[in-house]
Amino acid sequence: MSWVVLVASSIVLKAGGGIFRRRLLGRSNSADPYVSAAFFNLFAGGLLVIVALVFGFKPFSIADVWVWILINIGAAVLADVLQFNAIKHIDAGNFAIIESTRIIWTIAGATLFLGEGLSLIQLTAAMIILGASILVLLPQRSKTAYSALGFMLAGIFAAVYGLATIVDRILFSVVDVISYLSIALLVQGLILVLLYWKRMKKTKELFRKDNFVPFAGDVLFFVPSIVLLLEAIKRTDNLSLLSALLPLSIVLSVVLAAIFLRERDYLGHKVCGAFLAACGVAVLSWF
16 A cells, blocks of 8 residues: 555544544543553553454564664653643643644654655645644634743654654564554553653543543544554655655644534634645645
8 A cells, every 4th residue: 555545544543533632631621631641552552452463463573673662662752741741831732833843853854864855846845734734723822921941842842753753764664563563552651650650540530431432532543543654654765755744634633623623713724724735735746
């Protein structure tokens, strides 16, 4: 299957999962985000273990890739810690805008370390898509005083998240995605439980019906999204080009939220953003 089909499917699933995640974390009586992150990794890892056992677990030699595994898991845990601490200091709208810039780090890293860059026209199209995602997020930014610490943490998160994709490209060229990811997610979940042990007393809140239903939807959408994205990263011959498409998930999630969650404020921004994103994709597909 083409990596383009895989990444397109991943974007759709991630956008759908975003609807459930907003239901999970976007209410006054929502589940604790640290507990949710830990159990997301544990549930996702457990689900993938079952899938791997059913279809055949493909063992891999840790001795051959231990450095990349260490970096991969370390970056994932660091990204979670940075993300949740950044959100403590700035609102979700500001965080999302900064997070969207991670593709700049991925494109820069892929160009420098993998020799997988973009032509000037493709780079322009990538910036159009990034601009579209920022446009739909812009009305959600905070208009009050902001925290310099929060912006710094969010910026570091975007850099870590973006550059970690380079490691994914190297690691998943030699290991089976589902087999490795099933173990890695469980390890990441356990590390988060240990890091935030005191907050685990709030676990029961996650298992209330009004929280667990969207949590289950979050897992069921995001897990295949992650798998498909990593398979696309494994198969692509241009990581920069793949990364240029990823901000489309932001635009699509905003459109879906307008349809299913009736979040129709600033509809003009959302329509213009969707149009710009479509233009960017058209340019990338043409060239």
